[in-house]
Amino acid sequence: MTRRFRPTPYLFLVPALALIGVFVVYPILAVVYYSFTDYDIVRPPVWVGLDNFRQILGDETFWLALTHSFIYLIATPILIGLSIGLAIVVNRKLRGIHIFRALYFVPAVSGSIAIGLSWRYLFDRNGFINSLLQSFGIIHEPIQWLATPALVLPIAILLTIWAGVGYYSVIFLAGLQNIPEELYDAARIDGCNDLQKHWHVSLPGLRPQIVFVSVISSLAALKVFDEIYVLTNKTGGILDSGVTMVFYLWRQAFQLHHAGYAAAIAIVLLAITLVFSMVNVRLLERQDADR
């Protein structure tokens, strides 16, 4: 290969790098700058040093939002468990299995706003869930599901899990289909029953997928917004019971026009995601080392 400079590789990269520069790299640098300013988007930013970060420390709603975002992470292990289970079920060769696989995928393609709205009305005071529970005599008075602070977040998490299981199970299904059949035969010869077979063969075989899904689903959990927006009709719920990090960021920036303060919140969120990703990378490396 010649030593002389060839422009071609760079020409291929220019459009993508320009776009990423303008819409990802520049905004990150700008957000760092705004986080040290008092800024309402209309007037020019005013440098205030660490004031925004000091304010965050004493901001109860921020800590509530942070707590909620961490609570949301509970969705990840549940999603993984259910998705693997579903993948094992739909991996059987049964007539019409393709139809079932497609059905499970429906929430994933319908869009968060549409599914959020349908849930919002299922859990309404006059919604289906109350009707159903009353018909079976489980409750006698309708429950104000989404107006009960303790229930908003669990319902949102349930919605995320419900919408995600079909999607993630496709990833696990692909993983299962890559596991050599001989491993299952060997397990059978060793006297494993169905459940032991999956425990000893399927789970270890699915490790790359488990790592992948736990990374993307936990990052998704940390930045949940749409579900909260729709379920609480953009209020964040009574007593901010459904406010998550990104929802709070959105409210501060685009409802209250505290862009500087919102930028500081963004920096904290960025720091958390970075730590998370680093932990994930560690796990990946350890996994590679184990092999």
Add this chain to the structure above:
Amino acid sequence: MNGRRGGTTAHADGSVAAAGVLEPVATLTGAALRRRRRRRQLASNAAWYVVLTAFAAITVFPFLWMLLTSLKGPADPITSVPPQFIPGHATLANYQKVLDSLPILKFFQNSIVVSIAVTGLNVLVSAMAAYPLAKMRFRGREAIFYLLLATLIVPAQLTYIPSFILAVNFFHYYDSLPAVILPSLASAFNIFLMRQAFRGVPNDLIDAARVDGAGEWRVWWQILLPIVRPSLAAVAIFTFVTSWNDFLWPSLMLHSRDGMTLPVGLAALQGLFSSDFRSIAAGVTMTVIPILLFFIVVQRHFVRGLAGAVKG
């Protein structure tokens, strides 16, 4: 598994019974045991179908309930004990009402324009960037690769404040469709997927083309892209659905009634008809059905692409 073990036992019994007797009886017991095995198989399959159906019911029910509610007439109760499933006075009036008060068809048109533009251009830009990253050696490749990797980690929502200001002060495209299209064109994720696809193409093939005098652009366009067409399709479908359902950024950018995409319009519908279940349900049904039809058509590619995203 259990079925098989049962089968072996039955076979053993059969041979004992058939000992000393001639051929035809043996085949008869063979048929009987096959029938028995099939019956057991059938029972086990039925159990699986129950599980599958129960799961499907949970998955699909909210949509079904929306559809049924959207067809309810004024005399049909929204809430009752027990719940009314099939509308007694079915009507399409709710759909008419939604169409009269919101330009749903315009939302569709906007969503189609945005999703097609984003998909076409994003796939093109990503496939271009992926080629040198996969198949060329040049200074700065590692640096660019890790820069892209880093942008993958950053939640998009963090960039919305500066992007908003850019849209208003610099690009002057606030409240227009380019404001939604342009920022969605760069995707490190798609670049990685395409890079992975290109890496699977044998180097010999590319070298042969180069020896024959093909330039890098021709190698990319005439050799690589046709080979990775399945990955290309998967990435395109994935991008299309994501763009179609994107909400937060479009909701920040699009405010005019005629300029909204479907998810933004759907959220506006909630504000407009907040206590009118039937109309909300009609709006949700109208927006979900087209994307579902699209998904059914392209399902195979989509699922394959999703699966291909994670290689073991």
